[in-house]
Amino acid sequence: MKKNNLKILLYHGVTDHKNRGVQNYSGKHVHVNEFYKQMNFIKKNCNVLSIDQVPSIIKKKNFLKNSVVVSFDDGFENNYKIAVPILKKFSIPAVFYITAGMIGKKKMFWVDQIEDLINLTKKKEFFLKLSRKLNFSIKNKKEKIIAINKIKKFCKKNSKLNKEKILKNLKKILNDVQPNINHSKNYKSMSWNQLKKISKNSLFTIGGHSYNHNIFSKMTNKDMKKEITKSINLLSKKLNLNIKHYAYPEGQKGDFNIATIKFLKSKKIICCPTAIHGDNPVNTNLFYLKRIMVGFEKNKFPFNGYLT
Numbered sequence: 472m473k474k475n476n477l478k479i480l481l482y483h484g485v486t487d488h489k490n491r492g493v494q495n496y497s498g499k500h501v502h503v504n505e506f507y508k509q510m511n512f513i514k515k516n517c518n519v520l521s522i523d524q525v526p527s528i529i530k531k532k533n534f535l536k537n538s539v540v541v542s543f544d545d546g547f548e549n550n551y552k553i554a555v556p557i558l559k560k561f562s563i564p565a566v567f568y569i570t571a572g573m574i575g576k577k578k579m580f581w582v583d584q585i586e587d588l589i590n591l592t593k594k595k596e597f598f599l600k601l602s603r604k605l606n607f608s609i610k611n612k613k614e615k616i617i618a619i620n621k622i623k624k625f626c627k628k629n630s631k632l633n634k635e636k637i638l639k640n641l642k643k644i645l646n647d648v649q650p651n652i653n654h655s656k657n658y659k660s661m662s663w664n665q666l667k668k669i670s671k672n673s674l675f676t677i678g679g680h681s682y683n684h685n686i687f688s689k690m691t692n693k694d695m696k697k698e699i700t701k702s703i704n705l706l707s708k709k710l711n712l713n714i715k716h717y718a719y720p721e722g723q724k725g726d727f728n729i730a731t732i733k734f735l736k737s738k739k740i741i742c743c744p745t746a747i748h749g750d751n752p753v754n755t756n757l758f759y760l761k762r763i764m765v766g767f768e769k770n771k772f773p774f775n776g777y778l779t
């Protein structure tokens with residue numbers, strides 16, 4: 472990490488309650504006290520930018536020292552309830568990349584469904600066919616985390632259809648429990664009203680993040696275009712906004728391709744960061760910007776001198 476490179480922080484959620492079992496084991500939702508300290512730190516020590524400023528300044532010779540952008544992916548309700556009041560308190564701009572098809576619905580992200588099933592089942596082991604039939608021992612937290620990670624990883628590498636089949640099978644096998652959005656506050660997405668309130672605040676920017684969080688490169692081009700179009704249309708209509716920003720679902724290398732970028736540009740998207748770990752020197756292509764997933768899998772808050 473270099474002082475003069477632009478850092479884009481990537482958060483999914485901010486949480487204020489205790490977890491049951493392996494809930495939030497990945498650190499996807501940062502604890503509210505930690506988030507408060509981080510925002511306080513960047514307000515005092517960094518050059519905080521809005522994502523809207525990035526396209527025009529990325530071509531300049533240098534970024535100001537410690538330039539940073541705050542971003543949120545997916546549209547969880549805790550963004551509205553917990554993160555937004557803190558961002559407002561410090562006047563920190565942020566961009567919210569929204570999975571449009573989840574807003575206002577009682578739907579759970581597929582990764583959270585896998586976590587919830589394996590977390591709450593009373594079963595001690597199960598068999599599941601991934602590339603071949605595997606035996607998963609889930610006697611304790613550690614084994615549960617290994618199982619969740621293995622299944623998630625396999626699903627992310629496979630097509631949408633395959634992923635849905637695996638999730639369906641898993642529900643059948645672990646049938647003593649049903650994934651339920653009420654099992655954790657962190658599973659809930661925002662309502663349209665909550666999102667509308669965020670979008671009306673000039674500190675905040677709304678961007679797209681697919682319709683159903685399916686990985687673009689694992690779909691046919693036709694489906695990818697449908698998913699992008701549907702998400703942009705819904706957000707523009709419901710929020711009465713021009714959507715100019717986007718973030719790829721999953722966003723790792725191989726989760727998007729040239730066709731994705733070409734299509735996003737045809738939809739007037741001007742900037743689309745990845746979730747690839749790193750910071751950004753000047754002149755980085757706006758469709759390949761790297762980000763830092765703070766807290767996720769123990770990724771550190773990227774500023775020197777920050778003590779937790």
Ligand SMILES: [Zn+2]
Pocket residue numbers: 544545680684719720721
């Ligand atoms: Zn996402």
